[in-house]
Amino acid sequence: MKKYIPFHTVEGRAARQAHVGLPEGTYEREISKEGFFGPAAHLYHTHPPTGWVDWEGPLKPRAFDLNRLNETQASPWDVRDVLYNAHCRLRFWRAPKKMDHLVRNGDGDELIFVHRGQGALYCDFGHLAYRTGDYIVLPRGTMWRLDCTEPTELLLVEATNSSYQLPDRGLVGHHAIFDPALLDRPRLDEAYEAQKADDGLWRLRVKRRDAVTTITYPFNPLDTVGWKGDLSPVRLNVADIRPLMSHRYHLPPSAHTTFLADRFVVCTFVPRPFETAADALKVPFFHSNDDYDEVIFYHAGDFFSRDNIGPGMVTFHPSGFTHGPHPKALANAFVQSKPATDEYAVMIDTRDGLLVGDLPEGVEVPGYVDSWRTEEDSGP
Numbered sequence: 001m002k003k004y005i006p007f008h009t010v011e012g013r014a015a016r017q018a019h020v021g022l023p024e025g026t027y028e029r030e031i032s033k034e035g036f037f038g039p040a041a042h043l044y045h046t047h048p049p050t051g052w053v054d055w056e057g058p059l060k061p062r063a064f065d066l067n068r069l070n071e072t073q074a075s076p077w078d079v080r081d082v083l084y085n086a087h088c089r090l091r092f093w094r095a096p097k098k099m100d101h102l103v104r105n106g107d108g109d110e111l112i113f114v115h116r117g118q119g120a121l122y123c124d125f126g127h128l129a130y131r132t133g134d135y136i137v138l139p140r141g142t143m144w145r146l147d148c149t150e151p152t153e154l155l156l157v158e159a160t161n162s163s164y165q166l167p168d169r170g171l172v173g174h175h176a177i178f179d180p181a182l183l184d185r186p187r188l189d190e191a192y193e194a195q196k197a198d199d200g201l202w203r204l205r206v207k208r209r210d211a212v213t214t215i216t217y218p219f220n221p222l223d224t225v226g227w228k229g230d231l232s233p234v235r236l237n238v239a240d241i242r243p244l245m246s247h248r249y250h251l252p253p254s255a256h257t258t259f260l261a262d263r264f265v266v267c268t269f270v271p272r273p274f275e276t277a278a279d280a281l282k283v284p285f286f287h288s289n290d291d292y293d294e295v296i297f298y299h300a301g302d303f304f305s306r307d308n309i310g311p312g313m314v315t316f317h318p319s320g321f322t323h324g325p326h327p328k329a330l331a332n333a334f335v336q337s338k339p340a341t342d343e344y345a346v347m348i349d350t351r352d353g354l355l356v357g358d359l360p361e362g363v364e365v366p367g368y369v370d371s372w373r374t375e376e377d378s379g380p
């Protein structure tokens with residue numbers, strides 16, 4: 001049991017309720033432990049913490065346009081890393097029309113997010129159709145392949161040496177956000193039976209310790225006739241997520257947690273009404289989220305807190321500095337012209353620092369660190 005130094009105080013001009021009724025002319029910044037769960041302080045500044053005019057050194061906010069990773073890869077194991085550490089690996093895969101081999105991840109559970117496309121996943125457990133907006137959790141060891149009926153682009157998030165779990169729903173109970181009954185699983189259906197006819201030599205490419213081994217069978221190993229147990233791939237579509245919100249309080253991103261692994265969380269932002277109380281903050285509050293690196297993959301819609309960020313892009317805000325809304329969004333901090341957000345995005349917050357993969361020229365968005373500057377800024 002952790003025992004943080006216990007006290008709770010208010011010093012100077014400060015709001016007593018976080019994210020509500022900020023003192024006139026101030027910008028609120030949260031410094032916190034354990035993501036949004038540990039001790040935290042809210043500081044009220046007279047300038048936005050993102051109002052920098054110059055930045056030197058290796059630590060900085062970065063953005064990547066994954067639409068520029070436009071080559072199709074035959075296998076997920078051929079796909080380059082976008083961001084990674086010892087506990088998490090993010091890749092973006094343009095799948096081929098039909099995989100000509102099977103794959104298995106021996107390094108950890110794999111979370112697939114279908115950014116675009118439609119088709120079928122065939123695995124040890126049966127056949128599972130997929131479409132845009134689906135999450136598919138594949139337990140480590142599952143043997144699988146894809147058959148795409150539409151061009152398919154996937155975000156792959158490996159929970160290295162770990163397993164995906166669902167978050168504790170706490171006060172709202174386990175049917176909130178999404179009902180576990182919505183989790184679909186593969187079936188031993190007609191389509192699965194039909195694919196068994198594709199017999200002959202099959203290659204299985206196994207990834208372990210990030211090296212690939214190819215095992216060849218003289219038959220189709222997806223030949224399951226039955227199974228039992230309480231472990232299986234599951235599918236959830238973002239359209240089935242019913243987000244928590246409060247009309248009087250801007251909830252932290254942790255309210256939108258979808259999956260947990262040992263050293264990172266996956267949250268999903270889906271459309272929701274803006275807060276309506278006049279004194280409630282209506283954009284993300286400035287925060288350092290000091291124990292985590294933050295990654296957001298933008299899937300669809302209009303991203304209300306960030307300028308010039310579109311679907312298929314990723315922003316990366318490592319720990320060590322404060323992040324928050326762009327100036328245009330900040331101008332609407334308390335007044336929104338629209339009744340609701342219109343954005344779908346996947347956030348991955350990792351407890352350990354991430355490294356950027358070896359990405360081709362043009363994928364990183366230049367000048368992202370300067371995108372908080374307003375025209376009035378007079379930089380050096």
Ligand SMILES: [Fe+2]
Binds near residue numbers: 287289294323
């Ligand atoms: Fe954050």
